[in-house]
Amino acid sequence: MTQVKRFKLVGVLLCCLLITGSSNHLGAIGFWHVLNAKANVLQSYWNSPVYFSAHLEQLPNTSLAVLARNQISSAQYMYSLRLIKKDQSDTAKQFWLSGINELTISERKILAAKLFEQSRWSDLKLLASKNKLPAGDVLNHLKLQLKAPQSKISTAFIHDLGFSSLKNISKPNTQCMFNVLAMSDHRSGLYKLTEFINAYNKQPEPRENIFCFSKPVYVAGTLECKSNVNQVAKCDWQSSKLNDQLPEGFDFIVMMPKQGTANVTKGTMLINSKANYSVFLHELMHFNGFEDEYALPKTKQAWLCAQSGFVAPNLFVSHGESPPAGWYRAKSCQLGGIAYKPSEKWSIMQYQQLGLSVQYRKLWLKHLDMTNGNPYRHPSALIFANKATLN
Incomplete structure (x- = not known):
């Protein structure tokens, strides 16, 4: 390269630097006027779009909103984040959705x-449907929420959340009288089960080492459960891929x-993910043979209330026999015999909201000590009997 060409190249570079510096200087001045002199933000933006785009975070909401409403994608993104932070996600949606195609992967994350x-x-479902939700934890959480088959979600991700996959269920605890396999087909169910298990472990009932629970197992895609809010919860165990x-x-x-609604069928409890802990504990007592003290379903009364004597640790049915001393009439049986409770x-x-009383804890323990749980224990996890009755 000749000396003359070198001088020309240096000259061009210097000009470029001067122009860039001048542009930044003008942008800074325009930006200052927007912040301090109430200058027209939209006009100032178009005078120096690069500078403004790099400094959007410094703009007040009013100025940022003007840019967002004028379809400037960077401003739409920034303004939507501010609205989400202020719990105005519905309003934010119109801005991020309008500019979604201009967002980088990092911004979409x-x-x-x-x-x-x-x-x-x-x-999030809308983002995913537009193929704009990047791969990662949020997408996996959405899959859990939407009950995606467990084969479609990373096993490592499920384990990192503290749950189990079907391929890696923890072994039963030999120190416990009963081992319980906990499972759900959706995200909130997994977290609710964890909440229940943690609450139980803080105060085991009726004492320690009676019930031990597995980590919640994600089983979506292997079991079909269909129930309405006011109907008894049901799952199709017979066609289940879980078997x-x-x-x-x-x-x-x-x-x-x-x-x-919650129920126990033999050794299987169904309880929805909006239930509270007291309902869970109530259903847990059904595992050990306790019966409801409110009016039972007529189909159950037809056979249970036809029996005599102790039909449950907390229920005595009389057909003329004297009830135990200190027991009182229950509402369980409207047909057949008369039911009594302690x-x-x-x-x-x-x-259920009353929680477990000292009297019923003692009754529970006495019953377990007498039976060692044998009438209610099942030989394996495959306890989906058709002939079971609802409690």
Whole structure:
């Protein structure tokens, strides 16, 4: 390269630097006027779009909103994040959705994380449907929420959340009288089961080492559960793909669908993910033979109330026989015999919200000590008997 060409190249570079510096200087001046002199933000933006785009975070909401409403994608993104932070996610949606095609992968990840923090599942589903939800934890959480088959979700991700996959269920605890396999087909169910198990472990009932629970197992795609809010929760165990995948050594199952009223069928509890802990404890007592002290379903009364004597640890049915001393009439049987219960007041078996009383804890322990749980223990986890009755 000749000396003359070198000088020309240096000259061009210097000019470029001067122009760039001048542009930044003009942009800074325009930006200052917007912040301090109420200059027209839209006009100032178009005078120096690069500078403004790099400094959007410094703009007040009013100025940022003007740019967003004028379809400037970077401003739409920034303004939507601010609205989401202020719990105005519905308003934010119109801005990020309008500019979604202009967002980088990094920006879409940030947006998705903010929407996830607000539990905006419908918005995340919309992003996914447009193929704009990047791969990662948020997408996996959405898959859990939408009950994607367990084969479609990373096993490592499920384990990192503290749950189990069907391929890696923890072994039963030999120190416990009963081992319970906990499972659900949706995200909130897994977290609710964890909440229940943690609450139980803080205060085991009726004492320690009676019930031990597995980590919640994600089973979507292997079991179909269909129930309405006010109907008894039901799952189609007979056609279940679970039958050949469940491990041996568990005495009971807790399955948590999204909807349906709680019930126990033999050794299988169904309880929805909106239930509270007292309902869970009530159902847990059904595992050991306790009966409801409110009016039982007529189909159950037809055979249970036809019996005599102790039909449950907390229920005595009389057909003229004298009830145990200190027992009181229950509402369980409206047909057949007369039912009696050990407490004059309402108990957890009549109204779950009352919690477990000292009297019923002692009754529970006495029953377990007498039977060692044998009438209710099942030989394996495959406890989906058709002839079982609902409690």
